[in-house]
Amino acid sequence: MQPVQSGIMLPSLQxxxxxxxxxxxxxxxxxxxxxxxxALFFGFTLIAGFxxxxxxxxxxxxxxxxxxxxxxxxxxxxxxxxAVIASLNSSYYAVVPTFYRTRLLTIGSMLHGRxxxxxxxxxxxxxxxxxxxxxxxxxxxxxxxxxxLIEGVNKEILCLNERYFFVVLxxxxxxxxYSVVYFKCGNNCISFPIIQQTxxxxxxxxxxxxxxxSSISAARRLGYYYILYFLFGGYLKxxxxxxxxxxxxxxxxxxxxxxxxxxxxxxxTWASGTLVLCTWNLALHIFKVYVTEPFQFPVESSFHDDRNxxxxxxxxxxxxxxxxxxxxxxxxxxxxxxKRRREIFSLSxxxxxxxxxNYVQTECMTVIEHHVNKLTLFNESRSQSYGSDRxxxxxxxxxxxxxxxxxxxxxxxxPASQGQGIPRAATPYRAKSASPGQAGKYDWPYRYYxxxxxxxxxxxxxxxxxLHYKVYQxxxxxxxxxxxxxxxxxxxxxxxxEILCETQLCVWSIEALSHLVAASYGEDEYGVVQKDLSGIVxxxxxLQAALDKHVKVMAPLQRRPSRxxxxxxxxxQRLVVLxxxxxxxxxRIVTTFHSNLGGLVLIPEHRxxxxxxxxxxx
Numbered sequence: 001m002q003p004v005q006s007g008i009m010l011p012s013l014q015x016x017x018x019x020x021x022x023x024x025x026x027x028x029x030x031x032x033x034x035x036x037x038x039a040l041f042f043g044f045t046l047i048a049g050f051x052x053x054x055x056x057x058x059x060x061x062x063x064x065x066x067x068x069x070x071x072x073x074x075x076x077x078x079x080x081x082x083a084v085i086a087s088l089n090s091s092y093y094a095v096v097p098t099f100y101r102t103r104l105l106t107i108g109s110m111l112h113g114r115x116x117x118x119x120x121x122x123x124x125x126x127x128x129x130x131x132x133x134x135x136x137x138x139x140x141x142x143x144x145x146x147x148x149l150i151e152g153v154n155k156e157i158l159c160l161n162e163r164y165f166f167v168v169l170x171x172x173x174x175x176x177x178y179s180v181v182y183f184k185c186g187n188n189c190i191s192f193p194i195i196q197q198t199x200x201x202x203x204x205x206x207x208x209x210x211x212x213x214s215s216i217s218a219a220r221r222l223g224y225y226y227i228l229y230f231l232f233g234g235y236l237k238x239x240x241x242x243x244x245x246x247x248x249x250x251x252x253x254x255x256x257x258x259x260x261x262x263x264x265x266x267x268x269t270w271a272s273g274t275l276v277l278c279t280w281n282l283a284l285h286i287f288k289v290y291v292t293e294p295f296q297f298p299v300e301s302s303f304h305d306d307r308n309x310x311x312x313x314x315x316x317x318x319x320x321x322x323x324x325x326x327x328x329x330x331x332x333x334x335x336x337x338x339k340r341r342r343e344i345f346s347l348s349x350x351x352x353x354x355x356x357x358n359y360v361q362t363e364c365m366t367v368i369e370h371h372v373n374k375l376t377l378f379n380e381s382r383s384q385s386y387g388s389d390r391x392x393x394x395x396x397x398x399x400x401x402x403x404x405x406x407x408x409x410x411x412x413x414x415p416a417s418q419g420q421g422i423p424r425a426a427t428p429y430r431a432k433s434a435s436p437g438q439a440g441k442y443d444w445p446y447r448y449y450x451x452x453x454x455x456x457x458x459x460x461x462x463x464x465x466x467l468h469y470k471v472y473q474x475x476x477x478x479x480x481x482x483x484x485x486x487x488x489x490x491x492x493x494x495x496x497x498e499i500l501c502e503t504q505l506c507v508w509s510i511e512a513l514s515h516l517v518a519a520s521y522g523e524d525e526y527g528v529v530q531k532d533l534s535g536i537v538x539x540x541x542x543l544q545a546a547l548d549k550h551v552k553v554m555a556p557l558q559r560r561p562s563r564x565x566x567x568x569x570x571x572x573q574r575l576v577v578l579x580x581x582x583x584x585x586x587x588r589i590v591t592t593f594h595s596n597l598g599g600l601v602l603i604p605e606h607r608x609x610x611x612x613x614x615x616x617x618x
Contacts, residue, residue, distance in 0.1 A: 012308065013308050013309055013313050013314065013317055013319070013322060014317065014318070014319045014322060016308075016309060017319065017321075017322050018319075021295060022291070022321070025290040025291055025293065026086075026087070026090045026287060026290070026291070028290055029086070029090075029283065029286045029287040029289070029290040029291075030083050030086045030087065030283065030287075032203075032286050033082060033083075033086055033279070033282055033283035033286050033287075034079045034082065034083060036282060037075070037078065037079055037082060037279060038075060040275060040278055040279055040282075041075050041078065041133070041275070042062075042065075042066055044133070044271045044272070044274065044275040045062065045065065045133070045136050045137070046062050047267065047271045048133075048137055048267060048268045048271040048272070049061065049062060049136075049137060049138070050267060065136050070135070071135075071136050074132040074133075074135050074136065075132075077128075077132050078129050078132050078133070078279075081125050081128055081129055081132075082129070082279055082280070082283060084125070085121070085122065085125050085280060085283070086280075086283040086284075086287065088118070088121060089182070089188070089280075089283075089284060089287070090287055092114075092118065092182075092183075092188050093188055093189075093190055093287075093291070093321075094188050094189050094190070094320075095189070095190050095320035095321050095324050096189075096320055096501050096502060097186050097189045097497075097501055099491075099494050099497045099498050099501065100491070100494070101490050101491060101494045101495070102487065102488050102489065102490060102491060103486065103487045103488075103489075103491065104487040104488055106184070106491075107487075109183070110180060110183065110184070115179070115183055118179050118182075118183075119175075119176050119179035119180065120176075121179075122175040122176065122178055122179040122182075123171075123172045123173075123175035123176040123179070124172075124175070125175060126171040126172065126174050126175030126178070126276045127168050127171040127172050127175065129171070129272075129275070129276055129279070130167060130168055130170075130171035130272045130275075130276065131168060131171075133272050133275060134164070134167060134268075134272070137268065140161070140163055140164075141163060141164055141167065141268065142164070143161055143164060144160070144161055144164050144165060144168075144244075145158045145159065145160060145161055145244070145246055146158075146159055146160075146161045147159070148247070157246075157247055158246045158247065159246055159247050159248060160237070160240065160241055160244070160246050160247070160248055162237065162248075163265055163268075165237065165240065166229065166233075166265065166269065167265075167268060167269050167272055169229070169233075169236070170222070170225050170229075170269050170272070170273060171272060171273070171276065173221070173225050173228075174218070174221060174225075174273045174276055174277065175276065177221055178276075178277065178280065187284065190288055190291055190292060190321070191288075191292075191504075192292045192324065192328060192504060193292065196294065196332070199289055199290065199293065202289045203285075203286060203289060206285050207282070210278065210281045210282055210285060211278055213281070214274050214277040214278040214281050215274050215278075217277055218270055218273035218274040218277050219270060221273065222266075222269060222270055222273060225269075226260060230260065291321065294325070294328055294329060294332055295325045295328075295329060296329055297309060297310060297311040297313075297314045297325075297326060297329050298310050298311065299311050299333075299340055299343040299344060299356055300343060300356060311326060311329060311330060311333075311359075311360070312356070312359030312360065312363065313326075314326025314329070315327060315330065315359070315360065315363040315364075316359075316363055323505070324504070324505065327367075327505055327508040327509065327512070328508060330360065330364075330508065330512045331508040331511055331512045331515075333512075334511070334512040334513075334515035334516045334519070335511075335515050338519075338523065341516065341519055341523055342523060343356060344356045344357050344360055344516065345357060345520060345523060345524045345525065345526065345528055345529065346526075347526055347528070354526070354528035357528045357529065357532075360512075360516070361513070361532055361536070363509075364509040364510075364512060364513045365509075365513075365535070365536070365539055367502075367505050367506055367509040368506060368509055368510065368539050368540070368543055369539060371499075371502075371506045371543060371546075372539070372542050372543050372546050374499045375499060375543075375546035375547065375549075375550050376546055378495065378496075378499055378550070379546065379549045379550055379553050382553045382554075383553055496554065496575075497574075500574040500575060500578070503574040503575075503577060503578050506543075506578060507577060507578055507581040510540065510543075510581050510582055510585045511581055511584075511585055513536055513540075513585070514540075514584075514585035514586070514588045514589055515588070516529065517529055517533065517536060517588075517589050517592070517593075518588050518589060518591075518592040521592050521593065533593070533600060534600045534601045534602060536589075537586075537589065537597075537600060537602065537606070537610065538602060538603070538606055540582060540585065540586050540589075541586070541602075541606045541609050541610060542606075543582060544582055544583070544586065544609065545605075545609070547575070547578065547579055547582065550575070551575070551579075583618065586613050586618075587613060587616075590610070590613045590614055594614060597610065597614065
């Protein structure tokens, strides 16, 4: 909270953004999702009720269903459920993705309380949508129980409607799997498009792909569900029969091979699953379109209400979405808005200080230097670890064994151990007796290497050495088992993805700085940019050197076939985008200031690198 002169407390930038911007955008995305819902509902109802023998009856029933008030009431309830799910997902969004280094950590993250609640909520919501969807289908899908006759007695009893049970149980399965995939594949992460378009064209571009992807995903999950129902459906059905006190009908069981061949049930189940996935995926994509829409922050403001909503405060915000939108606004400003660029190049009155430029330049340089530091640390650790991988794999167990063996030997042969009554015949390792001149050689302190290979000194009893070595052996043997190593070994390129997870911010910072520097050649009346030109060029060249070294360090891994995973491809794409943006930005500055770059204060290494750009040889 920030006070103003009138004594009124202004909300912080984050509070204002959440209440005035984010809430309205999320609400608008939900509204547009509900507008598209009737077309999806009636379309899948038409597919699920397909009756090829009587086509006219099929079309007539579907048209009457569209005019039914009860159908529209069911559609209203589906809309409420969809709005609740969309609002729930909007609270789980993330701008920066989270990567887990091992499969065990990935599984453990799914057991978080919020994620379990998310999975349960989606499972029950999918079941509710499916139940409401089936109310518009033939009567055999309306209730969990049905009336059936006992042969020879003509007595009516309640029986389990397995069709209904099968479809609703599939909905629970689809909802739970959707929640798992939502976090596992990073569907909750927001990605900003490279090419900025209006919302209409963005939504239009993904409607058909979302429908196709949802249909394929529903068919794939339906195959897994059929296998699980064939294996375990009989047990679940028995439990339900005993709980409800109803009988099983004489109709063929769907947990048998013959019952699985029911084409009508297959189409209905697939249509219900596709409706759920398509509705939720459309709502998710529309939400991302609205949230990633550019927002224009004022460069500076003389109004009290807008003083804590300026561009430089958005660039330094702790809220990730506000920060990303601030850098997106700066990136667009640097290319498309000469009027706002002049505000950045202007001087404060009174005082004559370039505060706006200093704020922008400081935040962009902070992002660039942060990436340089991360890449430098990673390159150094990677080059050391890769060079010692073979030696480490060969000597880890052997060095530990001989170190423990040598420490036992030295301690048992020392005069102190002999004075404690330890017989020489009991020692497992023999050595020649020391001469008087070499007596100090065996009176060393106890030597012990821990699991990291670090030498630890101290007087520790012999049995502790042996015990620790045995525990180490057991743990290492357990870790080497393929089933265990599969879960605790590092996933491919996770560390690289952690470093490059904020590449978009760095790309925007680099391109915004380069465009502002290039524009300052003709628009900067006071020369506020020229004083920082040497530092900007040095930072860009340092990032270029760090990226070049990173590519060389990661080159051996690119030849390994096991690295061709989705995560590694994503890391490679991020790296390519960053390298391309950096190189084009340096060339943009070089092309603008080609004849004036000789006056820059640069170290010899950076000057040689810059000369390659000036000669267009990089």
